[in-house]
Amino acid sequence: MAVSMKNVDIAFQGVGQKPGMEIWRIEDFKPTPLPTESYGKFYSGDSYIVLRTTALKTGGFHYDIHFWLGKNTTQDEAGTAAIKTVELDAALGGRAVQYRETQEHETDLFLSYFKPCIIPLEGGVASGFNKVEVEKVEPRLFIVKGRRAVRVSQVPFARSSLNHNDVFVLDTESTIFQFNGATSSIQERGKALEVVQYIKDTYHDGKCEVIIIDDGTLGSEADTGQFWVLFGGFAPLARKAAVADDAPKLTKPKLFCIIEASFKEVEISKDILDSSKCYLLDCGNELYIWAGRNTSLDARKAAVSTVENFITNEKRPKHSQIIRIIEGFETLEFRSHFDNWPLHEQYPISEEGRGKVAALLKQQGLNTKGILKGSPVREESPSLPSLSGKLEVWRIVCGMKKQIAAEEIGRFYENSCYIVLYTYQGEERKEEYLLCNWSGRHSPLEDKDASLKVMKDMSVALKGRAVQAYVAQGREPIQFLALFKCMCILKEPPSLGQKDNNAVMLVRVRAAGPKIVQAVQVEPSSASLNSSDCFLLQTNSKLYAWSGNLSTFESQKASLLVAEILKPGVIARAMKEGLEPPLFWSSLGGKRKYASQREARDVPKDPRLYACSLSQGNLKVIEVHNFTQDDLLTEDIMILDCHNIIYEWIGHNTSTDNKEHSLSIAKRFLERAEKLDGAQPDTPIFILAEGYEPIFFTSFFSWDSSKVNVNGDAYSRKLAGLQGRRIPSEKPQRHLTSSSSVGAKDESTQRAAAMAALSSQLTKEGKFSKVVQNIINQNNSASAPVSPRFHRPSTANSQRAAAMAALSLMFGTKKAGLASSVSVDSDWIAGSSPFTKMEASGDTESVTSSKSEDGGDEGEEITEFFSYDRLKASPTDPDLKINVKRKEAYLSPEDFEKLFGMPRSQFYELPKWKQDQRKRNLQLF
Template identity: 35%
Template sequence: MKGVDDAFLGVGDKPGLDIWCIMGTNVVPIAKNLHGKFYTGNCYIVLSTSELKRGSRQHNVHYWVGEEAKEEHCVMASDKAFELDAALGSQAVQYREMQGEESDKFLSYFRPCIIPVQGSFSSHWRRSAEECDQTTMFRCEGEHVARVTEVPFSRTSLDHKAAFIVDTPLKIFLFSGCNSSVQTRAKALDVIKYLRENRHSGRCEIGTIEDGKLVGDSDAGEFWNLFGGYAPIPRDVPDAANGELMTTTSKKLFWINKRKLVPMDAHLLDREMLKSDRSYILDCGTEIYLWLGMATLVSERKISVTVLEDYVRSQGRSSIGQTVITTEGHEIADFKLQFQHWPKNVVQKLYEAGREKVAAIFKHQGYDVAEIPEDKPQQSISSNGSLKVWLVDRGSVTLLCTEEQEELYNGDCYIVQYSYVEDGKDYNLFFSWSGQNSVQEDRLASVSLMSSMSDSVKGPAVVGQVSEAREPELFFLVFKSLIIFKGGRSAAYKNSVLQKSNRTEGYQKDGAALFRVQGLRHDCARAVQVDLIASSLNSSHCYILQDGPSFFTWTGSLSSPTEHVILDRMMNKLFPLKQSFLLKEGSEPDHFWKTLEGRSEYSKDKCVKSWPADPRLYTCTFQQCLFKVSAILQITFSATRNHEYSQLVAC
């Protein structure tokens, strides 16, 4: 590609890391065995490629700046990161990482940590032999990723908040501050194992020292002798209210106009403020974002990156905070959250004309294109388990009989238990299901009762709270077939309905009703009662219409033969021994439309099943009276024993 360094051609095809070091005017690839080893006198470019569940690849480009790196190398790293983004189709998100201020995302690529080395990459062979012959001291922080910083080998470097590692030629010491968390100590142990294997070839003793517990401990005696004897550590100085400071810092939005920054009113940010033919800088205090419009020229983008670097230096924040460069259409979630209204991604519609032309070509070649084969759902749990369903009513539960446990009402709340045995062990799944029209009293009671019931069972239990129309596939798999009626049977729901009107709303066996029929596969289907109007129809689905003693089964023009089989099965379950009139879309009699209160427009677009989202795990904490949510990166789940957990988290 024109204007792109040859070192970047063909990269990003496989998941994993690619790292380059800036040396003079060249970009030098770093061997895999040296990944994670960064020198303070250099700048690096890191490309992280991950494969999403929907099959596409996601690219993140980071350029890491060492604290002793030359200014011209920093500028070159920024330019080369932009070239790498161009080689990837301008779809990557770029991050500027300063030594000591790296983002959690960047640190999560390297296990267990990164330990910057003094000097430059060109002298690494000489320094590698010297590392084992000197005593070094590190400060370790972080709960989900390890932040390791080399500190002066001195007693004054110690405090009560973090864990400290002292690496000597013969022994590695771990000093755990009394105010350090269990997670931080665990991360520090991982770092010690890494140092032992890589610096001492596994031949090194390890000593642990607990802050405040020093009497009669030989490791503690050796540790304090390194500092000339024991002396108490001063109390930690309370941190300034950084969280409060950042929340009061106003956001600043600038439009980049010919290398100049034009301030914009950023009191209330809205997505419509961003124009596709412009570039913008958004300063949020701890993070600075550069947003590049889709229609901006490559030359304008390069100028925008230069303006961003100049802005960071002019603010005196070259060594603190983080800068993120993102392109329109590929914004990260943290950037979108800065705006009051950000439209959701819209699933593109299929072009029917193109679809029909492609189908005609395949038919001419002799292929049957009546139906595209559907993906078989993964068997995540045993299908030979037992099912129990309880109705929640007035703070208590009523066990439903076998005939009723697959019939739910959208005005009620239920507790579902699915138990099965695998490899001689008992497993239990609990769901608290809330109908769309259920009342708050029943919803709160169902969660509390489910928690109590899950604590009383034998074997591991997984609990999940789901609501109507947002159930995970795992919920439907425990039912062979499920019917959801309108109305409710709980006393709280009936009282709520009576307060609004003098009649009880819901399904009437001898009345009129419309059911939408869907299925994951032939043995796992559901029928949901929808509003009795024509706009409830959709060409992608099949429906059952009841009008007193008369029944119609309606097949949409875009529905598949598999769905037609499911439709017949659900008709037999809903109305056994009843005959129905089969109607194809476009051949409906007047009586059909009369039952639906007349003809009206309904959706005739193909419902494209969205790709499953990649699982995300978050930790929620309160810091200085502020509720903080942080993403845990690089999470993994067991594929055997804990498959239920991965299914629930992914939903």
């Protein structure tokens, strides 16, 4: 039964004709268009309908419809919004996905339209559109949740609303405060900064002070006191009690057929779904209404009311998610609940109803192209790196890599695996690397395993800077093909002494792009031909260049180029399809039927971004909608799915476990995409690290290189930008005292010289040289006795003595006068080691422990290092016995420099507040 248009509201005529957003508010039970300047402003007493139109690469438009219900909206307005949403879908030809949104429980997709956030206003149409006063008297307190899609909710302005787990924003007349709970995540803190910026620009004209309050730290006494005085003074915060999730937890989804306002449970199977009925798929947290393409508009409206009653009768939360879909436009999430959903099934999409819509709009003089058929989008070639770099190729032979001679580069054999390294000049860095693993269709499993090991070793040797590509024969992306003048994939030639029983060779030639050619040897049979490509046929005496009737001019030129490469000096005889001589067919074993229609090519779809991680061995996948560069969080692994290519981006601060399993995560994601979206199992995978993104990845974003986090300190960058200050690029300088015989060199130079001198006096085994050891022994014996109360481990004392001895050697100072000839700032040495603090007093030196504020000893000798992940989770690890105030001291030197972006000595040179800030950003505070 076709959808009738007679009951569709006139406000929806001509909608969805171009990409973008359209919003209506329910006024007097009718949808009224909102002016563009009011988009993003929602009143808690109203109901709204939002249409998002997206142009697809494959042609046509995709529609998402949301009806948003304010927490104070009336039941009548909410019901009107739900019914009018069904009518809007009918006006679009019955192909939109429809979402029910409730205030403070919106979907991530809806929130992605209104970045950075939505802050609903009090009032609504029934109350005369109350507006926020320009001069706010009463402070407003908001809680901010979400790592990407940010949910901002206003909470009572009281100390009891604060807790240690969340981030809060307090908006006052002249100042905005951000309160970071002690256990809140760094991602939520960063998103809260964006909310603060939004409030500052929207309600303060960009003119107000911004103060950050970190829970559990002193910070600035003036700022902290100014914050707490607004709450009547400081008092300890109560710990937030765990709240049970009120959403039902179902072991498995249930499918119900909706029959006259009642439900009949049926088997979850694609074959059960009837095009003339409506169904409810109950997944607990989400409720899907599926409407067959032959259902009437009234039946679809009735299904909506029935499911609303279901929520009430089953005592489900009022904010339960409802998603309505039409047959033929099911989402990936919906299809994932069915075991065997046909991936490429095509449906007639309400052609009669859509035709009526188009005819109605045409009478009104409106464009109907988006209704009947979308215009195909011209596919653009991806951006490629510079092609003037250095290319090296290795073949895997007996588990080892064997370099290919320059004249053989570009020739691959299908029973082997190869490693390709391309080094080129990047836009902003001196050198960039593309490291590729290519496996032939008939390569043995042992070679594939060996190539993966070689790939890993080479990636480590390049310090993780290389973009890694995993490519299978027949699925070569243009980024790989562009590296070669011509890529030829051939069958292995017979060994010496063996007879070649296959003297005839047939090679398919295809131009993949401008000056990008691929040639593949195929079975010498006429069945291997197809009209879309060009072929080279080599016999004992002839070389034919055959052009299919549907082949491109570029491929025809490419076939002559390949002929010159395979048979230098031999002139190929060109021929078109249908004009072949008998010898041509006889060489192929006779003329047989072959593909004469234009070959379908696997083209990229609109890219989709996902955050992926392994949790207890299970792959967790979360889609990021309407993504931007800011959604690439340094703590995550992100996958950009382009259907014919998978890009895996690894953040700087991703957990070690996820980094180690990055290839496994990409392969498991590909298995998921194969099941839900018809991806090919051998789709090429590119793996890249944060800070080393190639141009063919950044082209999917509006890329700003200044946002690249080489240190993973995005929060500090955002905070500095918000407060209008610059992050100091140079460290503060301190000088030796006036008694120094060395001169007025700054401390950083002194430190570098000392460390360099010390390094020069170490043997290969890491021990001190004999000269330095003698000075240490003399120094220790000449020193005044050290009180047992202040006794420190001898290793720390040796470190100081070694540094002093190295300086003495470097500057030619007398051994005996070392202590008196150089006066060293005590903090100079303390900054270079987290374990000790030295005190210089006259000719004697006493080593004192560094005491914490509560009297705890912070100068303990570190005998064991721990992983970053374990240190970060130390409160939940009872077996980890460490000084929690000095977590960074338990990192190995390699992990320390990797996480903090600087050596340990340089870190302890920073002021204490900066040390604490960096530790806090890494959750080591």
